[in-house]
Amino acid sequence: MNIFNLGPLELAIIAIVALVVVGPRQLPELGRMVGR
Known part of the structure; x- marks a missing residue:
């Protein structure tokens, strides 16, 4: 799952x-x- 082409390490x-x-x-x- 790449949102905005980010991997799990970048998200962390x-x-x-x-x-x-x-x-x-x-x-x-x-x-x-942010959730709204």
Whole structure:
């Protein structure tokens, strides 16, 4: 499954960077905002 031609490693790196930038407490709220 390649969404935007990204593999699982790239998606994991993006998720880790998002976790560091946003912070673990605000991540669920960010997920709800993106999911809308």
